[in-house]
Amino acid sequence: MTVDSNSDLEQQIAEWRAYMRRRRELHQTDAEELEDHLRDRITELTSAGLHPDEAFLIAVKRMGSLDELSREFAREHSERLWKQLVLTGDDAATASTGKRRDLLIMIAFAAAAALAIKAPALFGVDMTDDDSGFYLRNMGLFALAPLAAYFAWRRGLKPGLIAVLAGLFALGAVAVNAYPMGMDTQTIVLSTIHLPIALWLVVGVAYTGGEWRSDRRRMDFIRFTGEWLIYFVLIALGGGVLTAFTVNIFSAIGIDAETFVGTWLVPCGAMAAIVVAAWLVEAKQSVIENMAPVLTRVFTPLFTVTLLVLLGAIAWTTNGIDVQRDVLIIFDLLLVVVLGLVLYSISARDPAAPPGVFDKLQLALVVAALLIDVLVLAAITGRITEFGFTANKTAALGENLVLLANLAWSAWLLLGFVRGRLPFGRMEHWQTRYLAVYAAWAWVVLLVFPPLFRFA
Known part of the structure; x- marks a missing residue:
C-alpha cells in the first residue's frame, strides 16, 4: 500500500468518524470501538488484494445500519450511559447502577488524592513550614499520581503497563528529590515546572488505555486535556467563592478559619478537583464538546x-x-x-x-x-x-x-x-505525533539538566 493510498484511506476514515460523532445515540468510546471494527475489516479486505478505497466502501457497507449497531452495542455493553437512548426498562436501570458505581469510585480516588497531600505531615513535613521546598518539588506527583491511578482502573490496564507507569512516576520522584538542588537554584525551578509536563503525558498513556501509538487515541487525549482544563478552572472559580465565604462567615462569629482554609480546604480541594474534573469530562462529553x-x-x-x-x-x-x-x-x-x-x-x-x-x-x-x-x-x-x-x-x-x-x-x-x-488529516497526525517530542524534552530537562549544570 502506498503512502498516498494510506493518506486517502485515513481521510475517508476521518470523514466516517466525523459522521459517527454526530450520532447522539453513540458514546465516543462506542464510536471508537466501531472504528476499530471498521479498520479490522479494511485490513482483511486489503490483505485479500482489494484496493484501500474498495476495501473501505465494502467494509462500511458490511458494518450495517448505525441504528442497528447502536442497539447491538447497547445489549453487549449493558453499563454504558447511552444505552438509555436505545433500550428501556431493566436495561436502563442497569446503566443507572453503572453510573452510581462510577461515581462512588471517582469519590474514592478524589478522597485518596485529597488525603495524599496531607500524608507527608505525618512524617514531620509541614506544609506551612516547608523550607526545603518539598511540596513545591513534588506537587506534580501529588496532583497526577491519583489521576493516573483513576484512569488505570477505569481503562482496566494490564499489570505490566501499570508497572511501567508506576516506574515513570517513581523516576520523576527520584529526579526531584534525590538531586542535591537548593531552593535558590535554577535547576530546581526547571524541575518543578517540567515534572508536571512529563507526568501529564504519562497520564495520557493511562487515558488511552495503553494505545498511545494510535493517532486517534492521542487526539482523544488532547481533546480531554482541553476539556479537563475547562472543568478544573470552573471548579477552581467555584472553590474560590466557597473559600471567601468560609473565611468571612466564620470571621463574623469570631472564629479564624484562615489556617483551616490554607492547610486543609485549598490543598485537599485542589487535589480532589483534579480527579473530579476528569470524571466530569468522561461523564459529560456531549455537553463540553x-x-x-x-x-x-x-x-x-x-x-x-x-x-x-x-x-x-x-x-x-x-x-x-x-x-x-x-x-x-x-x-x-x-x-x-x-x-x-x-x-x-x-x-x-x-x-x-x-x-x-x-x-x-x-x-x-x-x-x-x-x-x-x-x-x-x-x-x-x-x-x-x-x-x-x-x-x-x-x-x-x-x-x-x-x-x-x-x-x-x-x-x-x-x-x-x-x-x-x-488533507486536513495530515495536520491532525502531525500534532498528535509531536506529543512525543514534548514528552522527551520534559524528561531531558528533568533528568539531565540538574547534573549537567551541577545542580546550580
Missing part, C-alpha cells in the same frame, strides 16, 4: 490580532525582545496558548469540511506565532553568545526550538490545506 468550537472561534481571532499588533509594534519601534526570565516565560506561555488553540480547534473540527475563513485566520495566527518565536530565539542566542550557557537560557533555547519546529511545519500543513493541496 459543544464548547470547543465556541472557545476556539472566540479566542483565535483575538490572539491573532494581539500577535499581529505585537509584530507591528516591534517593527515600528525597532525594539528587540528583552530576554529576562520573566519575559521569556510570558512569551513561551503565549506560544503554548497559540498551540493549545490550534490543537483544540483540530480536535473540534470536522475533518471532512472544506477550508474556510477560519482556517485562513488560524494560518495567520500560526505564522505570527512563528515569527515571534524566531525573534525570541534570536534574542536568546544573542544572550547566550554574550554571557554563556545557563540552565535557564539553555532550557529556554531548547523549548523555543521545539516550538519552532512544530509551528513551522504546522504553518506549512495549514497552507497546503487552505490551498487545497493537503
Whole structure:
C-alpha cells in the first residue's frame, strides 16, 4: 500500500468518524470501538488484494445500519450511559447502577488524592513550614499520581503497563528529590515546572488505555486535556467563592478559619478537583464538546490580532525582545496558548469540511506565532553568545526550538490545506505525533539538566 493510498484511506476514515460523532445515540468510546471494527475489516479486505478505497466502501457497507449497531452495542455493553437512548426498562436501570458505581469510585480516588497531600505531615513535613521546598518539588506527583491511578482502573490496564507507569512516576520522584538542588537554584525551578509536563503525558498513556501509538487515541487525549482544563478552572472559580465565604462567615462569629482554609480546604480541594474534573469530562462529553468550537472561534481571532499588533509594534519601534526570565516565560506561555488553540480547534473540527475563513485566520495566527518565536530565539542566542550557557537560557533555547519546529511545519500543513493541496488529516497526525517530542524534552530537562549544570 502506498503512502498516498494510506493518506486517502485515513481521510475517508476521518470523514466516517466525523459522521459517527454526530450520532447522539453513540458514546465516543462506542464510536471508537466501531472504528476499530471498521479498520479490522479494511485490513482483511486489503490483505485479500482489494484496493484501500474498495476495501473501505465494502467494509462500511458490511458494518450495517448505525441504528442497528447502536442497539447491538447497547445489549453487549449493558453499563454504558447511552444505552438509555436505545433500550428501556431493566436495561436502563442497569446503566443507572453503572453510573452510581462510577461515581462512588471517582469519590474514592478524589478522597485518596485529597488525603495524599496531607500524608507527608505525618512524617514531620509541614506544609506551612516547608523550607526545603518539598511540596513545591513534588506537587506534580501529588496532583497526577491519583489521576493516573483513576484512569488505570477505569481503562482496566494490564499489570505490566501499570508497572511501567508506576516506574515513570517513581523516576520523576527520584529526579526531584534525590538531586542535591537548593531552593535558590535554577535547576530546581526547571524541575518543578517540567515534572508536571512529563507526568501529564504519562497520564495520557493511562487515558488511552495503553494505545498511545494510535493517532486517534492521542487526539482523544488532547481533546480531554482541553476539556479537563475547562472543568478544573470552573471548579477552581467555584472553590474560590466557597473559600471567601468560609473565611468571612466564620470571621463574623469570631472564629479564624484562615489556617483551616490554607492547610486543609485549598490543598485537599485542589487535589480532589483534579480527579473530579476528569470524571466530569468522561461523564459529560456531549455537553463540553459543544464548547470547543465556541472557545476556539472566540479566542483565535483575538490572539491573532494581539500577535499581529505585537509584530507591528516591534517593527515600528525597532525594539528587540528583552530576554529576562520573566519575559521569556510570558512569551513561551503565549506560544503554548497559540498551540493549545490550534490543537483544540483540530480536535473540534470536522475533518471532512472544506477550508474556510477560519482556517485562513488560524494560518495567520500560526505564522505570527512563528515569527515571534524566531525573534525570541534570536534574542536568546544573542544572550547566550554574550554571557554563556545557563540552565535557564539553555532550557529556554531548547523549548523555543521545539516550538519552532512544530509551528513551522504546522504553518506549512495549514497552507497546503487552505490551498487545497493537503488533507486536513495530515495536520491532525502531525500534532498528535509531536506529543512525543514534548514528552522527551520534559524528561531531558528533568533528568539531565540538574547534573549537567551541577545542580546550580
